[in-house]
Amino acid sequence: MLVDLTAVDYSRFPGREDGPRFEVVYHLYSVAHNHRVRLKVPVEQDDPVVPTASGLWPIANWQEREVWDMFGIRFDGHPDLRRLLMYEEFEGHPLRKDYPINRRQPLIGPKV
Amino acid sequence: MGVGAFFTSKLDEAIGWARKYSIFQYPFVTACCGMEYMATACSHYDVDRFGAGLPRFSPRQADVLFVVGTISHKMAPVLKRIYDQMCEPKWVVAFGVCTCTGGFYDNYATVQGIDTIIPVDVYIPGCPPRPESVIDGLMKLQDKIAAVRPALLIRVPGPPWTATPFSPGCASAAASASSPPTTTGVITPRCSAARGSCRPSPSAGTTPPSPSTCSWT
Numbered sequence: 001m002l003v004d005l006t007a008v009d010y011s012r013f014p015g016r017e018d019g020p021r022f023e024v025v026y027h028l029y030s031v032a033h034n035h036r037v038r039l040k041v042p043v044e045q046d047d048p049v050v051p052t053a054s055g056l057w058p059i060a061n062w063q064e065r066e067v068w069d070m071f072g073i074r075f076d077g078h079p080d081l082r083r084l085l086m087y088e089e090f091e092g093h094p095l096r097k098d099y100p101i102n103r104r105q106p107l108i109g110p111k112v
Numbered sequence: 113m114g115v116g117a118f119f120t121s122k123l124d125e126a127i128g129w130a131r132k133y134s135i136f137q138y139p140f141v142t143a144c145c146g147m148e149y150m151a152t153a154c155s156h157y158d159v160d161r162f163g164a165g166l167p168r169f170s171p172r173q174a175d176v177l178f179v180v181g182t183i184s185h186k187m188a189p190v191l192k193r194i195y196d197q198m199c200e201p202k203w204v205v206a207f208g209v210c211t212c213t214g215g216f217y218d219n220y221a222t223v224q225g226i227d228t229i230i231p232v233d234v235y236i237p238g239c240p241p242r243p244e245s246v247i248d249g250l251m252k253l254q255d256k257i258a259a260v261r262p263a264l265l266i267r268v269p270g271p272p273w274t275a276t277p278f279s280p281g282c283a284s285a286a287a288s289a290s291s292p293p294t295t296t297g298v299i300t301p302r303c304s305a306a307r308g309s310c311r312p313s314p315s316a317g318t319t320p321p322s323p324s325t326c327s328w329t
Contacts, residue, residue, distance in 0.1 A: 086221070087186050094220040102218055105185055 002053065003027040003036075005063035007071045009097045011045075021045040022073055026053070048073040070095035128258035131175075131201075133163035135250075135257070138174035140194060143181025145208035148240035157243040162250050171197040176253065177230075182210040183223045195230040201260070203233045205253060208240050215239060 004027035010016040020042035028037040041050055052075040053060040064075040065084035072093035075081060083090065089106070092099055139149060153159050153167070160166075168174045171194045183191055195204065206226055209215040212235045214224035226232060233256055236249035 090185075090220075099220065101220075103220065104224070105220065 001029045001031060002057035002059055002063075003029045005053070005060055005067065007043075007067045007073055009071060009095065011097045022048055022071060024050050024067065024073060043073055049076050050074075051076050052078040054078055069093065072096065124260075125258075128260055131260075132254040132258040135162070135164040135176050135254070136166055136168045136174050137164055137176045137178050138169070138171050138194070138198070139167050139178045139180055140191060141178075141180040142183060142187060143208075143210065145180045145210070145240040148243065148246070149178065149180045149207060152243040152246045157247060159247065159250060162247070162254060164250060171195075172199060174198055175202060177202065177204045178207050179204065179211045179226050180207040182215070182217055183226055183229075184221045185223055186221075188223050188229050191226065192229050203253060203257065204230055205234045205236065205249060206232045207236050207246065207249075209237045210239075212237050 004025070006025050008023045008025060009021065010019065010023065011021050022043040022045070024041040024043055026037075026039040026041070028039065029035070030037075043050060048071075050073060052064060054064060054075075055077070061079065062084055064078055065080070065082060067073050068075065068078075068081055069083040069085050070093055082088070086094070091105060092103070139146070141149060151157065153165070158165070164176070171177070175198075177195055177198060179191065195202075204226075206212045210217060210222070211226045214222050216239075218224070223229060234249045234253045236246055238245055241249075
């Protein structure tokens with residue numbers, strides 16, 4: 001069972017300067033055996049692509065959309081990779097460490 | 113002062129007095145300030161004393177838009193549309209510091225003050241504001257409503273309201289009974305220039321005098 005799917009940006013992490021920038025983290029849980037597995041997938045900055053897990057667990061659909069929204073990591077084979085939390089006109093990926101904290105987005109008016 | 117002007121001013125005073133005690137509010141509640149708004153509206157503090165005890169949950173029936181709580185960028189078009197659906201005359205109250213300036217949500221998701229979207233009449237700061245300060249803001253709004261002169265005219269300058277004196281689609285009985293402003297020659301601006309400057313109208317085909325924060329697409 002997929003409990004959680006998220007990502008980490010290590011671009012300013014002490015001691016991780018030369019490694020891959022992102023890590024996609026899968027938290028797995030087995031109800032039958034009461035085992036937990038944490039799976040970390042390093043992702044390079046230049047082409048951040050990870051194969052999708054939405055075929056295995058349907059819940060991964062939205063969680064991968066959130067990771068795409070917040071970190072800009074694409075998921076190959078995802079059926080509907082749109083932004084989940086932010087709106088479509090949002091520029092950038094706000095949970096990346098190089099996103100300025102006080103950056104202002106353009107205001108989006110109502111659809112006419 | 114002629115007799116006619118005397119009666120007109122007295123009528124304006126009476127209309128302003130009546131309006132300030134019949135505030136039909138639209139509570140646009142999005143966050144934790146809503147609890148404080150409910151506390152203010154309930155019987156301990158009782159905004160019904162000020163004639164504001166009847167919230168209307170349709171913007172077309174409301175006079176005052178209470179924006180209560182954090183407005184995110186995703187919610188901003190909804191708020192703008194709600195404001196556009198309200199009939200003139202209308203007022204806006206920014207309830208809580210999130211609506212005033214964005215508050216401590218200085219981040220990627222929050223609108224830094226709703227006056228970047230819609231004009232605001234009264235700001236009530238606080239996180240959340242005490243009911244006393246809400247009532248104080250409500251009384252300030254009452255003073256502002258009562259001070260509108262002339263109360264019979266729709267007081268919105270600029271396009272598209274310059275061609276027609278009354279707001280389209282909202283011709284109330286009082287508005288239709290009054291004389292048009294071209295005969296009286298008086299169109300008082302509703303508020304200061306900053307108050308009416310943020311009025312984007314993409315459907316009007318004209319460019320409103322909007323600051324750079326009003327970059328609607």
